């Protein structure tokens with residue numbers, strides 16, 4: 001399966017990586033999207049045509065894919081960036097073929113569990129592989145520019161849901177935790193960073209006694 005598809009124009013990179021791994025397009029059984037932002041769904045339509053695989057995403061993400069989602073609050077910034085990115089690239093909106101449901105076990109990788117982690121977007125989903133004890137957390141948190149951070153407000157449709165989603169992801173207790181954006185491809189390091197971030201977020205959330 002292909003997990004997210006990058007920014008429009010990244011297809012050459014995807015094809016190169018797949019060729020290196022010896023995977024032909026017809027071997028791809030599914031295109032899974034954590035959410036509908038353009039840096040994740042940018043090539044989903046093209047990848048679907050190339051591989052023939054169906055697109056799996058939470059149904060609430062279709063508006064993001066179509067560019068019809070109404071951004072509010074600080075996420076207006078994200079809305080502007082999305083509009084500009086759509087205008088300057090050859091993005092084509094994909095249609096969700098299979099709607100993801102919380103807790104559903106997908107028949108890939110020996111069973112891949114859908115973990116609904118709203119906050120960044122409302123239909124944002126992670127995926128947990130029991131066989132590999134590995135959790136993909138999408139954009140719930142990220143390691144960008146040498147900073148580990150929870151999805152920033154300007155990129156979050158429902159910022160107040162982020163903490164609960166962090167707790168839910170942490171409670172799985174996966175051995176490996178891999179976000180959508182990171183600078184160091186080492187799942188053990190990423191897991192340590194995730195744990196530290198969870199502790200920081202919890203500390204900040206604790207009510208202060210004055």
Ligand SMILES: [Zn+2]
Pocket residue numbers: 035037040120139155
């Ligand atoms: Zn995103």
Ligand SMILES: [Zn+2]
Pocket residue numbers: 037039040139180181
């Ligand atoms: Zn992203």
